[in-house]
Amino acid sequence: MGLPLLLEQAINGVQFGVMLFLMSAGLTLVFGIMNLINLAHGSLYMIGAYLAATLYQMTGQFVLSFLAAMLLTALVGAVLERLLLRRFYDRSHLDQVLVTFGLILVFNDLVRMLWGPVSVPLPLPSLLAGSVQLMPGLQYPTFRLAILAVGVLVAGGLYVLISHTRVGMWVRAGASDRPMASAMGVNVETIFVLVFALGAALAGLAGMMAGPITAVQIGMGEPVLILALVVTVIGGIGSVRGAFVAALLIGVVDTLGRILLPPALGSMVIFILMATILAWRPKGLFSVHG
Amino acid sequence: MKKVALMFAASLLAASAHAEEPIKIGFISTFSGPQGVLGRELLEGFKLGLESSGGKLGGRAVELIQADDQGKPDAGRQAADKLVERDGVQIVTGINFSNVMLAVAKPVLDAGVFVYSINAGPSQYAGQLCNPNYFNVSFQNDTPSEAMGIYLTQKGVKRVYLMAPNYPAGKDFLAGFKRTFKGDVIGEVYTAFGQLDYAAEIAQLRAAKPDAVFFFYPGGMGINFVKQYSQAGLKAEIPLYGPPFSLDQTVLPAMGDAAVGAFASTFWSESFDNPASKKFVTDFEAAYNRIPSPSAAQAYDGARLLDAALTSIGGKIEDKDAFRKALQTVSFDSVRPGFRLNTNHHPIQDFYLTQIENDDRGRPIMALREVIVKQHPDSFVEKCKLPL
Numbered sequence: 001m002g003l004p005l006l007l008e009q010a011i012n013g014v015q016f017g018v019m020l021f022l023m024s025a026g027l028t029l030v031f032g033i034m035n036l037i038n039l040a041h042g043s044l045y046m047i048g049a050y051l052a053a054t055l056y057q058m059t060g061q062f063v064l065s066f067l068a069a070m071l072l073t074a075l076v077g078a079v080l081e082r083l084l085l086r087r088f089y090d091r092s093h094l095d096q097v098l099v100t101f102g103l104i105l106v107f108n109d110l111v112r113m114l115w116g117p118v119s120v121p122l123p124l125p126s127l128l129a130g131s132v133q134l135m136p137g138l139q140y141p142t143f144r145l146a147i148l149a150v151g152v153l154v155a156g157g158l159y160v161l162i163s164h165t166r167v168g169m170w171v172r173a174g175a176s177d178r179p180m181a182s183a184m185g186v187n188v189e190t191i192f193v194l195v196f197a198l199g200a201a202l203a204g205l206a207g208m209m210a211g212p213i214t215a216v217q218i219g220m221g222e223p224v225l226i227l228a229l230v231v232t233v234i235g236g237i238g239s240v241r242g243a244f245v246a247a248l249l250i251g252v253v254d255t256l257g258r259i260l261l262p263p264a265l266g267s268m269v270i271f272i273l274m275a276t277i278l279a280w281r282p283k284g285l286f287s288v289h290g
Numbered sequence: 291m292k293k294v295a296l297m298f299a300a301s302l303l304a305a306s307a308h309a310e311e312p313i314k315i316g317f318i319s320t321f322s323g324p325q326g327v328l329g330r331e332l333l334e335g336f337k338l339g340l341e342s343s344g345g346k347l348g349g350r351a352v353e354l355i356q357a358d359d360q361g362k363p364d365a366g367r368q369a370a371d372k373l374v375e376r377d378g379v380q381i382v383t384g385i386n387f388s389n390v391m392l393a394v395a396k397p398v399l400d401a402g403v404f405v406y407s408i409n410a411g412p413s414q415y416a417g418q419l420c421n422p423n424y425f426n427v428s429f430q431n432d433t434p435s436e437a438m439g440i441y442l443t444q445k446g447v448k449r450v451y452l453m454a455p456n457y458p459a460g461k462d463f464l465a466g467f468k469r470t471f472k473g474d475v476i477g478e479v480y481t482a483f484g485q486l487d488y489a490a491e492i493a494q495l496r497a498a499k500p501d502a503v504f505f506f507y508p509g510g511m512g513i514n515f516v517k518q519y520s521q522a523g524l525k526a527e528i529p530l531y532g533p534p535f536s537l538d539q540t541v542l543p544a545m546g547d548a549a550v551g552a553f554a555s556t557f558w559s560e561s562f563d564n565p566a567s568k569k570f571v572t573d574f575e576a577a578y579n580r581i582p583s584p585s586a587a588q589a590y591d592g593a594r595l596l597d598a599a600l601t602s603i604g605g606k607i608e609d610k611d612a613f614r615k616a617l618q619t620v621s622f623d624s625v626r627p628g629f630r631l632n633t634n635h636h637p638i639q640d641f642y643l644t645q646i647e648n649d650d651r652g653r654p655i656m657a658l659r660e661v662i663v664k665q666h667p668d669s670f671v672e673k674c675k676l677p678l
Contacts, residue, residue, distance in 0.1 A: 005497050012489040019487075117327040118580075119513060119544040124521075131523040141521040144489070213521065214486050215513035215544055219324040223484050255490045258481070263456050267482035 004137035017251020018151030022206035024231040024243040026199030032238015039100040042221025043107035048073040048204020049211040053122040077200020119217035236284030312351040316373030317384035321358040335586030339593025348600025363393035370394040388412040408592035417670030428588040430668035432466030434533035437641035438555040439470030451500035456480035463506040512536040520548035538583035542654040559656040567625040598622035634674035
């Protein structure tokens, strides 16, 4: 394997990792702070992609459609939290899994009713559709570089938001000790809606960033959800930093595993990694709950 | 005397009631989940075929009972048991997945009911397991890839790179290709089923510098792969070749321009210009507001062949020997010119090379390029010992 190819595969790994991070950030926030296992996170990913595809088709404005679709997905998340999921914070994880699994089925059929069973197109504007030469012998798709950039921006933004703002402090307080945080006067209810909406917006963003390179179809969120759960668990539930590190780790290990190992082993390698890390640190790499 | 007359009247009544009874058809297919688009395509093609004969088969009314197999063999088997035992269907059709077919066919055939495949074509039932009551009117699984192997050999293409998902049908399609391709296979890659990101595999492929890529990725996997292949800038360098199911109307609208220029080997395409095919495409677009795929076409053909066979025997599906013979010998106006059934009840048909291009309304279609092979039978017919 020559240097350009090795470099390209490394970028592929990092880029895949960044995409996983976009998906996992929202999941880990909701899981860590509200103690809610939200399997319907994958549905929000799907809704984001469908909304972005529809808005882009209607308006022809790529960036604006994406921003509007993010806002709409956040709204869907907020409504979901207010009407249904807030009733499940104090219930057992099994109840949460059941209700959010049910939501997956409901959302899949809603999307089928609204958009039909055939997957919808989400093309790229010509500026992003091509590829650029990074070095002699290394062509890289422009849009994948855009995903890298967006992922790094989101990671930086979340870092600032959570570590250096008052809202972030409340979120961290809520994540590490919920009863104490509300006893100290933090309006936990508002924080919860905001966090859930933010998580939904991030899931939607992940879906629409994945849309131009993968199929925008019913059930597109489920395979990604499994990977995001792996990332969340490895990184430590509730830790955005952990999710970032774990997502990059999974992205690189999965990519290298697929090209260097036989197919059956290659698709298992991330789960072997998860088992190894959990045996070593049962609470994940960056545990929030002490 | 009075009693005899009554009995006579009763038997007359029974006979007429018998003629009025609808033909019962069980339609098992995948209607839910990501693969649900396939079931819809087959069902709507089949229904359109029924409508073309006034909703009747051989002049008799039809009761079509639908069942969802969710793409799972066990669910398909349960649906088949119910259709055969409770509903008393005479024909089971609609099955799209070969693994579902393998689970369903045996109990259905054991009950003396006809299996009439309008999609799935596992090699077992074309070869050793062939059965007098099992008919496939679509294609045997291996044949489209065999045709592409023939074409690339004819073209003198030397170095081919193969890609498919790691599951039985993926291996079958590549096996079919390797059976007829005489050049070098320089890479054969199986990826995880349902994989989203192919960047790593595409980078390896580019480094191997093949002359052509033959791939089989159905549904969403195909959309992922073709989009990413195009974005990597490879489309212009190394042409893509595949069987029709990776490049048909169930996925083309979502692929858009990424698919334009790719080649598919097929037994039917929406750009066929024979009258039966043109009528089908026009009627389908009018009814469902989209272009039909080969899956819809073969389902339509399936319904039309049933009507032709039953018309020739006066609708008497209860006479199984006559029905079987009629299916095998009757001629009908197929959307696939030259279509006929072989001695193993599987098609002998022509295969064509098509290329994806935009039609005059900017929609990607499979445009006809050339005939690859005429009257192509499947490779398993010798293993089938059916009495003629």
